[in-house]
Amino acid sequence: MNRILSIAMSALLLCSAAFAQDETAKREAADQAARSWLALVDRGDYGQSWQEAAAFFKSKISETDWKNALQQVRAPLGAVGNRTLTGSMYETEVPNAPRGEYVIIQYKTGFASGGTVIETITPMLDKDGKWRVSGYFVKPAQ
Numbered sequence: 001m002n003r004i005l006s007i008a009m010s011a012l013l014l015c016s017a018a019f020a021q022d023e024t025a026k027r028e029a030a031d032q033a034a035r036s037w038l039a040l041v042d043r044g045d046y047g048q049s050w051q052e053a054a055a056f057f058k059s060k061i062s063e064t065d066w067k068n069a070l071q072q073v074r075a076p077l078g079a080v081g082n083r084t085l086t087g088s089m090y091e092t093e094v095p096n097a098p099r100g101e102y103v104i105i106q107y108k109t110g111f112a113s114g115g116t117v118i119e120t121i122t123p124m125l126d127k128d129g130k131w132r133v134s135g136y137f138v139k140p141a142q
Contacts, residue, residue: 023090026131030103030123031088033131038107038121041136042080046070054124054132056097073138078112086118094122097134101125108141116141 040049046067050058061069088105107119122135 026101026125027088027090027103030131031085031105033123034103034105034121034133037123037133038083038119041070041074044075049133052132054126054134056124056126057132057134076113077115077117081110081112083107083109083119094135097124102134103131 037049037052040046040052047063049070050061050063050066084107086106086108088103091102091104093099094102094104102122102124105121105123107121108116109119110116117138118141120135120137120139121133123131124134126132
């Protein structure tokens with residue numbers, strides 16, 4: 001009986017380790033997708049950032065409204081001076097979104113204008129198996 005319990009515990013630990021490695025890989029892939037997408041936003045290519053976003057994102061905001069929103073929020077900040085990852089979390093459920101695989105990522109970003117913001121960007125695993133941005137929010141850093 002002890003041997004069976006010992007084998008079961010070992011299997012559970014191995015599964016936990018594999019899940020943790022899988023989650024880490026997903027967080028890294030999502031971060032890479034987020035940084036590529038942010039590069040579009042950083043250079044003012046707002047239309048292309050909408051094109052590269054997740055289908056869910058595009059279903060919630062038109063390309064024209066997206067461009068207008070970024071012109072009002074991002075353009076006044078100027079060029080990005082630095083961007084530092086402050087954290088990320090893998091989730092399968094996020095508010096007001098369909099069940100799926102998401103990584104919520106936060107960066108502290110400084111701009112040439114002297115302003116510093118917290119960017120929260122949420123890539124999701126899209127239907128085509130690629131990580132694509134499904135949400136983007138900017139707020140002043142405290």
